[in-house]
Amino acid sequence: MRSRVFLSLLVVILTTGAAFAASGGPNAAGYTWDDSTYTYSWIDISGTGTLITLSDDNYAGPFNIGFDFPFYGGTQTQFYAGSNGFITFGAGSSDLSNDCPLNSTTPYNIIALYWDDMDAGDTSAPTYYQTFGVTPNQYTVIQFQNLCNYPGGVGCDDVTAEIILFENGEIVLQYSDPSTEAGSGATVGINNSDGSDPLTVGCNSAFLSAGYAVWIGVADGLFLSGPDALDGYPDSDVTYTMSVFNNTGSKGTVDIDCTGNTWDTVCPSSIVVADGAVGTFDVVVTIPDTASPGDFDTVDVEVDLGGYSDDMTLTTSASADWILSGSLPTIATQDNAAVSYDGYIYRVGGYTLSGSGTNTIERYSATKGTWSLMANSTHTMDYTVAAAALNDKIYVTAGGIDGSTATPTVLLFQIYDITANTWADHGNVPAGGTWGAAMVAYDGYIYLLGGANTPGGGNLNSVYRYDPTGDSWTAMANMTNTPAFFCAFAYDGDIYTVGGVAGSTPTASGYIYDIAGNSWSADPISLPQTLWGMACIQGGTEGELLAVAGGVDASSALFAGSYLRDLSAKGTWDLYGDLVTPVYRTAGAQLGDYAFVVNGSTGGFTPTNIFQYNLMEGIADDDDDDDDDNDDNDDNDDNDDNDTTDDDTGDDDDNDDNDDNDDNDTTDDDTGTDDDDNDDVTDDDNDSGGDDDDDDSGCGC
Structure with a gap:
């Protein structure tokens, strides 16, 4: 496994507040989450960070991350802060209705720290961000402080938590005070640019506690993703655009094998993908003119590189629908x-x-x-x-x-x-x-x-x-x-x-x-x-x-x-x-x-x-x-x-x-x-x- 910079950057102060160890993933992009390997260590930037002004159901940004942050195979340099407990890349969002679990609906390119209907309009509920360290070990903290569950007001039930983005692409979410609701109406997790590959840590469940930390990162390996089912009409071609993420530690030729199909299917034999990069290729399935609505065929697609492999089964159907x-x-x-x-x-x-x-x-x-x-x-x-x-x-x-x-x-x-x-x-x-x-x-x-x-x-x-x-x-x-x-x-x-x-x-x-x-x-x-x-x-x-x-x-x-x-x-x-x-x-x-x-x-x-x-x-x-x-x-x-x-x-x-x-x-x-x-x-x-x-x-x- 590649070294995780988290331990070298955070001083161990407290053990995790979670009642039990849990983990999840990987998703198609290889992201996993784990709340037991790393220990909670709050980084308070309320006196040193740059203030982000938020109100109820709005967002602000973009703000510079301070380095190139790898996220789902791409590179992000700026983020938007949303008043409802999340950050996004590429575009801001004020969505107040959390998805449980995260799915294909907006907002996309999201890191959900505590996505719920929150109210950041109180002056005692500031948000800050600050970048630390030098390359290649930089990290940026985005801290939401005293973020009230809606409708807010004096003495509201508030959340104090933070997102830490590491230069190597790892993410840590920390909870100083998750409020008495403890996530019972919130979503925690990440999602990609089109909502097709979410990783949900938890949602609508009181699983958070004070002193809780969760790590999110990409495991070593080769990760194949793309649509697993498409429809088409008889006597037409259906094209699957597949992505393969290389996180093996070395650049190489990824071998591609398509087998098990009855209908004519074309796919390349290999593509070259650099380490840490995403390569794409098309699998083209021809639906025969003799197919009737409801007929289908499957093809098994496997990718291999340096002892790592991943596979998917694609199902193509003849359709009478739109x-x-x-x-x-x-x-x-x-x-x-x-x-x-x-x-x-x-x-x-x-x-x-x-x-x-x-x-x-x-x-x-x-x-x-x-x-x-x-x-x-x-x-x-x-x-x-x-x-x-x-x-x-x-x-x-x-x-x-x-x-x-x-x-x-x-x-x-x-x-x-x-x-x-x-x-x-x-x-x-x-x-x-x-x-x-x-x-x-x-x-x-x-x-x-x-x-x-x-x-x-x-x-x-x-x-x-x-x-x-x-x-x-x-x-x-x-x-x-x-x-x-x-x-x-x-x-x-x-x-x-x-x-x-x-x-x-x-x-x-x-x-x-x-x-x-x-x-x-x-x-x-x-x-x-x-x-x-x-x-x-x-x-x-x-x-x-x-x-x-x-x-x-x-x-x-x-x-x-x-x-x-x-x-x-x-x-x-x-x-x-x-x-x-x-x-x-x-x-x-x-x-x-x-x-x-x-x-x-x-x-x-x-x-x-x-x-x-x-x-x-x-x-x-x-x-x-x-x-x-x-x-x-x-x-x-x-x-x-x-x-x-x-x-x-x-x-x-x-x-x-x-x-x-x-x-x-x-x-x-x-x-x-x-x-x-x-x-x-x-x-x-x-x-x-x-x-x-x-x-x-x-x-x-």
Whole structure:
């Protein structure tokens, strides 16, 4: 074993206060923890360290560690201190809800000393840091002193503890006073940059005591990590990117052996990895075209170097459900629009993690499997972004322009020129809904449908048609209902609408607009359940396949599933598989043989950059068409939101203003819907936003 610098740096004062010796690990990166090998020795820096000012549910930083600190195969030079009892690398976090055990949710790159809902706002609860020693034996102490369990106040039950980071990558956590709760509501441990390889020392258990110390470090050896199971579609390749961490003490050639597989599998025979470094390699499994959903195959992957070895079994399954794409949009958004055109998907605008709209448009290439930022609009767009593609242009509206999301009175109309990569303002929509409208393209025209014109009320049944040639808007026959946050699709001379919120009630109903006859009728085929805020995707050789995915159901809960309908067969809405991650206020588009769901919220104002896809069986790639007809395929949706707020639910309550029913909503702050809003279409969230896109299919959501 390599020498641990801990003993040479700390003077033994007390033996550990733990009632019994315990240890755990290793995880995939080789980290283990041990509370018996090393003795507790408090390093008090309250009179010498640099003060870090924290308050309730916040973080500060970054602060210099003072040396290169190895962590999960990378090197960290700075840290952030969080008021809820942890430090992070790369980004700060104020998360107050501890994960037990640590898992794939944020915050990432964390060292959790005492992660709980704490209050560092009291002046008697300072945090300090200080670096000691000289290379290669430097160490930095981060000391949390008198950190109160929330809500704090005079005489609160407080914690005094510290993290010690050593230059060789070892970590020591020490507890002078773990409070009377002693960890019963807290988490202690570490996690990596994507939450895939945690090491939990303890959580939600009163295992801490005064004078307790725990060591965390990497054992000697070779450590293999990566996904152990992935899904794919028949006749496709599934790629596992594996990492091997070399902590053997010497640089060398790591031998790789893949065995036991039936399906065609390719992996390299070896890679060279320096000591203390991480090497990566791909294992590519081909799912045969004869595989049926549910079929699977396994391959055993083993790595060897200098007498050390590690192995994993990878399980590849043929899937009928949605799959998480390895390539994600660069910007996390909800309420964005997505359209497909000429072999690309375009993601437009949306509400971001910073709490504001974005003026970005980015393009996904299926050939390259990458997203690229295009020219920015001169306006930020959030909440109800709707878009449709037609004749090398993308037509965009948004209710929240340049931050005016509270009570917008106009719907700005912008045109993005795909060929020139430029934006142009094109006036305002005559009187369309500024919240949650849907947009589709068909036969040379753009159609804007429904929505609402005030937050929390004012739902519209209006339909407007835009003629790009004459640059003019024409009012068409009004819809039978007054939807927002719904889907719209154009196909074979008709526009189909479905779902959303009509009046103050979510609906599963659909309606059909006869374009030539300029008239509406009820669609006899409804969704199997009420939904709003879903992704809307249109595909097929002629735009005959319609899909809705995610959204919020009648109980105000996120809907994890999806439905598919074949208009050419006059079919019903059939189950179409479950999303990997349920989202709402999302967008969708079709590209080639696949349906894509782009970004969305997992609840409340929590935008993501999750990119999921599913096979739309029987589809030929129609993206290349430049036809105008149905260009809208794009599916997408923008949804929503009037809301201007609510913390947790996703939609906001704000709309409440005008709505009386806000309260009807049962919602919960966690589901993603808004509390109030279900109630009204206009509520924030109900919006459906649509956009569509393109090539032929026509979809607005």
